[in-house]
Amino acid sequence: MTTHYEVDRSPLIAEHARLIGAATATVADPQVRHRGTFGGALAHADPAGDLLAPALAVEAEMVIAGPDGRRTVPAAEFFVDYFTTALAADEILVEIRLPKLTGWGAHYEKFNRVAQAWSIVAVGAAVRVEGDTIAQARVGLTNMASTPVRATAVENALVGQPATVESIRAAAEHAAEGTSPGTDSNADADYRQHLARVLTGRALVAAAGG
Amino acid sequence: MDDVGKVVNPLIVEGQVHGGLAQGIAQALYEGATYDENGTLTTGTFADYLLPSAADLPHFDTDRTETPATTNPLGVKGVGEAGTIASTPAVVNSVLDATRHLGVSDIEMPLTPMRVWAAVHSGQSAAGGGLGSIDASGGAR
Ligand SMILES: Cc1cc2nc3c(=O)[nH]c(=O)nc-3n(C[C@H](O)[C@H](O)[C@H](O)COP(=O)(O)OP(=O)(O)OC[C@H]3O[C@@H](n4cnc5c(N)ncnc54)[C@H](O)[C@@H]3O)c2cc1C
Numbered sequence: 001m002t003t004h005y006e007v008d009r010s011p012l013i014a015e016h017a018r019l020i021g022a023a024t025a026t027v028a029d030p031q032v033r034h035r036g037t038f039g040g041a042l043a044h045a046d047p048a049g050d051l052l053a054p055a056l057a058v059e060a061e062m063v064i065a066g067p068d069g070r071r072t073v074p075a076a077e078f079f080v081d082y083f084t085t086a087l088a089a090d091e092i093l094v095e096i097r098l099p100k101l102t103g104w105g106a107h108y109e110k111f112n113r114v115a116q117a118w119s120i121v122a123v124g125a126a127v128r129v130e131g132d133t134i135a136q137a138r139v140g141l142t143n144m145a146s147t148p149v150r151a152t153a154v155e156n157a158l159v160g161q162p163a164t165v166e167s168i169r170a171a172a173e174h175a176a177e178g179t180s181p182g183t184d185s186n187a188d189a190d191y192r193q194h195l196a197r198v199l200t201g202r203a204l205v206a207a208a209g210g
Numbered sequence: 211m212d213d214v215g216k217v218v219n220p221l222i223v224e225g226q227v228h229g230g231l232a233q234g235i236a237q238a239l240y241e242g243a244t245y246d247e248n249g250t251l252t253t254g255t256f257a258d259y260l261l262p263s264a265a266d267l268p269h270f271d272t273d274r275t276e277t278p279a280t281t282n283p284l285g286v287k288g289v290g291e292a293g294t295i296a297s298t299p300a301v302v303n304s305v306l307d308a309t310r311h312l313g314v315s316d317i318e319m320p321l322t323p324m325r326v327w328a329a330v331h332s333g334q335s336a337a338g339g340g341l342g343s344i345d346a347s348g349g350a351r
Binding site for chain 1: 240244252253257258260261262263265266322324327328
C-alpha cells in the first residue's frame, strides 16, 4: 500500500528507479497522490495510467499472493489487456520489485491538454550513457495500445550510438512500430503515433542529458 | 485594455476581466460540446469537456482607461464580457497567422493539438513542400 506520494518522496526511488519517480510525479495532483497507490494503479491497468509503461520499461516484477501461495510475474506478462492483468480473482498484488538502474538518466514525457489530465500519450525513457555512447536504453509507451508498450525497436536502434540529439531523433522514428493506439476525442490513431515519435525523442534527449 | 467607465470596485472589475479572458481562451483552445451519431453528448464530464485552470493559462497583465459613461448617473459601463469578446479571436487568429505560410486558412474551434497538427499537415501536402521548405514570400499555398 505504497502511495504515489511515498514513491515520489522516496530517496531510494530517486537513486535507483528514477523513471518510476518521474512518472509518479505527473500523476494527477497532490490530493490524488496522497490516496492512490502504486500497486492500485498497476492492478487497475488503465492503459492511460502513467506507471504501467515505466514499470514495463524498467522490467519490474509483480509479487502476487493467493490461496496457493506467492508467485512472481514479470511486468511483460502482468499487463494482459484493457484494465486486465495476470491477477486472478482470488489474488492480490503484494509487492513490486524494481531492478536498480542506478546512475541511469530518466525522463517521463507526458502529453495532455490541461494540467492534471490523463495522458493522451506519454513516454518513459531511461538510458545509461557510457562516455559519449548510449550503452543501454529502455523506452515504454503509455496509451499506445490496450496495454503499455515497450518500444524495443527504439531501444535496439540506440544501443552503441553516440548520445547526440541526431542519433536519438533517428532512433525515435521507430517509436510507433508495433503499437495499436485507439481513437478518442483527443486524438486519433495517426496522431497518437506521431506523438509517440515526437515524445520519445524528447524523453530520450532529456534522459540522456542527465 | 478595457474601458468600463467609472470603476466602483477595482477588485471585482479585475476578477471579471480575468474570468472573461479564461473563458475566451477556453473557447478557442479547450471547450467544445460534441455529440455522437445517436445524439448522445460525448463531452458529459469535465474529463472530456475541458475547462482550463490557472495552470493552463498565461499570466494576465490588464490595464484600463476610465471614460465615464454619459448615459447613467454613476458613469459605469458593463465589464462582464470585456475579457471574453476579444480573447477568443486573439488566440485563434494568432494560430492562423503562425500557420498561414503552411497553407492553413482555417481551423475549427476548439483548436485542439490534433486539429492544428492535421491542418498544418494538410496545408503541407497541398503545398507539396515540407515544414522546412517554406518559400521566402511566406506563401506556401
Ligand atoms: C482525479 C484523478 C486523476 C487521476 N489522474 C491520473 C493520472 O494522471 N495518471 C495516472 O496514472 N493515474 C491517475 N489517477 C489514478 C491514480 O493513479 C489511482 O491511484 C489509481 O488508478 C488507482 O489506485 P488506488 O490505489 O486508488 O487503487 P483503487 O482505486 O483502490 O483500486 C483500483 C483497482 O485495483 C484493485 N487493486 C488495488 N490494489 C490492489 C492490489 N494490491 N492487488 C490487487 N488488486 C488491487 C482494486 O480492487 C480496483 O479494482 C487519477 C485518479 C484520480 C481520482
